[in-house]
Amino acid sequence: MATSADSIHFFGIRHHGPGCARSLLQALGALQPDCILVEGPPEGEALLPMLQSPDLRPPVAMLVYMQDEPSHAAFYPFAEFSPEWQALQWAGRNQVPVRFFDLPQTHAMALEAARRAALKQALAEQEDDAAEALEDPDAAEETGAAADNALAVVDDAPELEPVAEAEPVNPMPGDPLDWLALAAGFEDGETWWNRMVEERGDSEALFEGINEAMTAVRAEVDKDEQHWRGEDYARREALREAWMRQCMREALKAGYQRIAVVCGAWHVPALQKNVTAKADAVLLKGFPKAKVQATWAPWTYRNLASSSGYGAGVTSPGWYEHLWQCFEKNQAPAQDGIAQQATKTIVPAATLRTAGWLTRVAHLLRAKDLDCSSAHIIEATRLAEGLAALRGQPTPGLVELNEAIATVICMGESAPLKLIERELIVGDVLGSVPADVPQVPLQRDIEQQQKSLRMKPEAASKLLALDLRKDNDLARSHFLHRLRLLGIDWGVPSQDAQRNRGTFRESWQLQWEPELAVRIIEASVHGATVAQAATTKLRASLTPETALPEIAQAIDDALLANLPALVQALIHTLAERAATTGDVAQLLQALPPLANVYRYGSVRQTDTALLATVIDSLVLRAAIGLPVACMAMDEDAAAAMKTKVLAAHDALRLRGGEGGADADETRQAWRAALKSLAMGDAAAALLRGMACRLLLDEHLLESAEVVQQFNRNLSLGAAPMDVAAWLDGFLNQQALVLLHDEAIWGAIDAWLSDLGELQFAQILPLVRRSFANFSKHDRQSLGDKAKRTPVGGLGGGGAAVVTLRPAGAAGEPQPWDEQRALLALPVLGQLLGLNLPPALVDAAQDAPDFNVSAARA
Known part of the structure; x- marks a missing residue:
């Protein structure tokens, strides 16, 4: 105008x-x-x-x-x-x-930066005023009095009469297009604008x-x-x-x-x-x-959609692209495969637009192995045109097409509709820019490595499986790990990547987002290349106050990113820090990532000889201070320490037996620390039980010794909470020891049998919490074993002896009594519906010396 x-x-x-x-x-x-x-x-x-x-x-x-x-x-x-x-x-x-x-x-x-700075300063001043009020009793008293006076005024205020037809503060909808849509009889502004402007052609x-x-x-x-x-x-x-x-x-x-x-x-x-x-x-x-x-x-169509949070976004970029191509060529897109008839009959552009879109839908569904025939397309076209005619519209729009697809093709199923929306209505399209656009050096290095490694950025999510034995896949892994260190999450390790970490396989989920361009520019301050920037950023994130576990994790990250110089420097830093720290918790937390580096360093062609010395040093220091560190702990602290000790124990097993005398000395020191925990009384009950279980798994305690610890820690004089904690630590959420070790099974049975009614009521909820952590199969197996194998007492060797009647006065089990077993046969035959031979029934009643084995044969 x-x-x-x-x-x-x-x-x-x-x-x-x-x-x-x-x-x-x-x-x-x-x-x-x-x-x-x-x-x-x-x-x-x-x-x-x-x-x-x-x-x-x-x-x-x-x-x-x-x-x-x-x-x-x-x-x-x-x-x-x-x-x-x-x-x-x-x-x-x-x-x-x-x-x-x-x-x-x-x-x-500049205006936005100034606004943010002013807001930040105002918040800081409010926090300072609040802190001063807390420190000044007079100010706090005045604040409280003012608040009480305000509440009193509110309480004394007269109640207001309700208004019958009060006008809302803002009666208008949030989107101005909705106002026009409601006036025109449409449900929302998006549908109205599409119908009146975007789908009508040129004017x-x-x-x-x-x-x-x-x-x-x-x-x-x-x-x-x-x-x-x-x-x-x-x-x-x-x-x-x-x-x-x-x-x-x-x-x-x-x-x-x-x-x-x-x-x-x-x-x-x-x-x-x-x-x-x-x-x-x-x-x-x-x-x-x-x-x-x-x-x-x-940019991508996904980021162009309003669902991404883009303020000026549209709901259907893929559909809009189809409309544009139809407008531009005055016919359906060539890739749809729709051709004019041989008679050169002129087909209306609107008809080709509808048929072209439905053909795209058919191609998508067939590519996903979903049924979509030509008859589906014909009927969906007729239905869409019929819906448009009923609504007084000259041509079907996206609403009519979606309704026709849902009815005819998808038969009401929602999954194909979601696929169509993601792949076609929104679309996975990624644009491209020339190589000579203004770029920071880091961005050029990233693009060059993407080309050399044959890793093309794509808008669609894609799973990339790497075999680290191949040079190109190993280089890809190093590249992706370096980008992650820079905060450029183009690739994210898939869920099974952690399970496959010790193998030659590594899985990544790749998806390029336009926001990554900003992350690249942010990371460019650390260096001109990916390796240089990752090294600088990781090194800058570590300060003299950084804890040992964070340094150990940084070593693991540097190894995955193939930054060998940084790995060696961090190992030296860790050794120096560990030599001056007495914090056992930090020493224990530092072991798991270091053990991963040591165990899997050969896969990534990394020299780990120096790392073995650092691990041994950490284990020795942790073993020396562990008994003292586990003393006087409450329940939460003991649970946290248990997690750290278990992780360190697993890490020591990853360390393996390589290393000669130093490795043997390390293992002996760690086992001695665990034995001190298990046999002593100063540590928390949870940790004593855990240490006893670890020693049993390492075959450093015999079953009889474990039963002795059961008798000591599960005695009637022990506090119920300590008893439950010790048992929880010993079981360690694993039922195998109860299923396969009859001595321990018998010890727990004897302990439960000796509990009085009051003690049993106290201990039951605590013990049930431990057993609730078992899997459903383990709980069922334990129940079957309890019903199938009643436990008598412990023999001289500590093994449980199965019996069908209580033990004698001296505690010795009775021998098998065939005569008493024969007496049960007639009743069992009636209960199970078995036709027992008359001779067997007579023998059970009249012949005490009847041979059961011969009768069965």
Whole structure:
């Protein structure tokens, strides 16, 4: 729409709308402007010459970031169907000057940084005031008195009469498009806009209608815009629109006669307002500045979707791409395989659009081995067209197509619909940028390694399985681990990667996100190459106050990333710190990652000779201080120490027997520390039971010795809590020792049998907690064993002896009594429905010397 001077023509568009893009091209062709102003950052004008490069393929985004703080960045995405992208392409083809006229990010980011700093300072002052109030009793008393007075005033206030029909504070919906949609009879603004604008094709009169609608909506919003979206939003929008008006005035002063203004439809009414240049200049006076840099970055349809959180996103980028291709070619996309009939009958573009989309759906479902025949497509097309006719629409839209697909093809199943939404309606499309775009050195090194390792970034998630015995796969693993150290999570270890860590297999889940471009820029301050940056960042994260476990984990990370110089330096640092620390908990926590490095270093071709000495030193120091460190612990501290000791014990087993006398000395010292825990009385009961179990598993205690510890720690004089804790530590969530060691089974049975009623009631909930950690199969096996094998007493060797009647007075089990067993045969025969031979029944009643084995034979 032209201004009164007929020099400025406004084209209010929706970002990433194919209908707006098509209509805009028609309008630009008719107007033939001599200057185009596009909503975008002025810093991006230096990137415009690259628009004609064939390597710049949308979706892409202009990335503007602060040089001092790269995490503070802004993206300006473009898709092939974005009106701004088509306007820039039209200007390039017709050699028309084009300018971005949004508020420069050099000012916007400086204002945002100042706002954040002010907010942070205000929060710090509030915390200081609160701390002073707590330290000053008088101030705290005054604060409490003021609060009491306020509560008293509230309590004494009269009750208000309820209003019958009170007006809501903000009766308007959150999205202005929803207001227009409700007035037109649609459920939401997205559906209404799609139907009226994006799916209708091209129309030069479209922009007049959009301008009229936005003017009406903004007239309502401008009455109280601060209340609608907040004061900060209203101020930012006012600054942006004032800057846009200033840019329009500058274009007029430059002598342009036909200026095309392409901006969001929401801004058009504000840009057409009669605001003086002086008022805008006052509003824009005194802007701070920040140093910013702009570049192109690949973008994805997934990030273009509104579901990603992008404020100007659309719900269906893949569908919009299909609409654009249909508009551009006036027929369905060539890859859909739909051809004109041999008779050259002209098929309407709307029909081809519908059939083309359904053909894409068929190709997708068939590729996933789902049933979708030609009959499905024909019937779905008919249903979609019928739905559109019933709703008074000339052609089916995405809503009608989805309903037809759900009814005819998916038969009401939701899983295929989710697949269609992810793969087609949204889509996994990743753009590309030329190699000569402005880049930091780290980004160039990453791209070079991606090419050399044949690891192409893709928008779709992909599982990458690596065989570390192959040189290329090993290099890929090093590359991905280095990126993770830099916070660039292009690849994430899959769930089974931890289980396969000791093998030659490693699994990664790869998915490229546009936000990673910002992470790369942030990481560039650490170095120009991936290896250099990872080394510098990891080294900088360790301070003189860093605990031993964190240093040990850093060694593990450096090993995985193949940073051998850093590994050696960190090992020396760990050895120095360990020599001066007496914290047993830190020594124990440092062992598991070091054991992983030692055990699997050969797989990654790493020298671990020095590491073995460090591990032995840590184990010796931990063994010396372990008995003392486990004294006087409460329940929570004992549980935490138990976890650390078990992890260290497993790590020592990974250390293995290599190393000669030093390794033997290390193992002996550790076993001596465990024996001191198990046999002593000073440590927590949980830790004593755990140590006893570890010694039993290492075959350092006989069953009789373990039974002796049972009798000592499960005696009637022990506190119920200590008894339950000792048993919990000994069982260690494993039932195998009860299922296979009859001596221990008998000891627990004897202990339970000797408990009185009161003691049994006290101990039962505590012991049940230990048994609840067993698996369902283990609990069932224990129950079967308890029913199948009643326990008598312990023989001289400590083994349980099975008997069918109580032991004698002397505690000795009775021998097998065949006569008594025969007496049960008639009753068992009746219960089990067995037809016993009469001779066997008679023998059971009349012949005490009857041979049971002969009768069975």
